[in-house]
Amino acid sequence: GQQLNQSPQSMFIQEGEDVSMNCTSSSIFNTWLWYKQDPGEGPVLLIALYKAGELTSNGRLTAQFGITRKDSFLNISASIPSDVGIYFCAGQTTSGTYKYIFGTGTRLKVLA
Amino acid sequence: ETGVTQSPTHLIKTRGQQVTLRCSSQSGHNTVSWYQQALGQGPQFIFQYYREEENGRGNFPPRFSGLQFPNYSSELNVNALELDDSALYLCASSVDRFDEQFFGPGTRLTVL
DSSP states (O other), rough: OBBBBOOEEEEETTTTEEEEEEEEEEOOSSSSEEEEETSSSOOEEEEEETTTTEEEEEEEEEEETTTTTTTEEEEEEEOOOGGOEEEEEEESSSSSSOOOOOOOOOOEEEEO | OOOOEEEEEEEEEETTTOEEEEEEEEEEEEEEEEEEETTTTTEEEEEEEEETTTEEEEEEOOOOEEEEESOEEEEEEEEEEOGOOOOOEEEEESTTTTTEEEEEOOOEEEEO
């Protein structure tokens, strides 16, 4: 099935470091969402972006809706051990279905 | 406010059997979307229900079918189960078709 390109695929970082990940597509999207998923659980919504160029923060998380509407970025500042998990981006299609297409995921591991 | 709930949490079936998964949407939400998540991958869109009607479908065969009830809860039915149907099935609800989606904890289906 269709999935968005997410990078990096996985990363190990030290506690306190900043983290950046991004999501790219060949298609334009109306909305970008960022989720975090812990093993065996459903994804939890972190940030929603609705307009090209929009920059939104949620605590230590900051995300941006790319100006071309084909990409999005998520930054986590001063990482802590509970940031461990898999982060997914999701873009909403511009056609009538309003379906979300998910990225391949970025697996984050934080070393204390 | 109760979030999205799904039942059962785990299910084991054999090839060729049929299964029904259930989802209760969050209060005030009229749209339910179903996703299949294979191990190590992002969620794949199966279909969406809006006000009891199917409102878009992903690349899944007709043996995947669904229903939405007047209280906006939903069912996912899968007939003639195949080994590749083993996955985490996620339900997400939203206030309307184009809004951000909130996920339930998922149902883990194993097909033997």
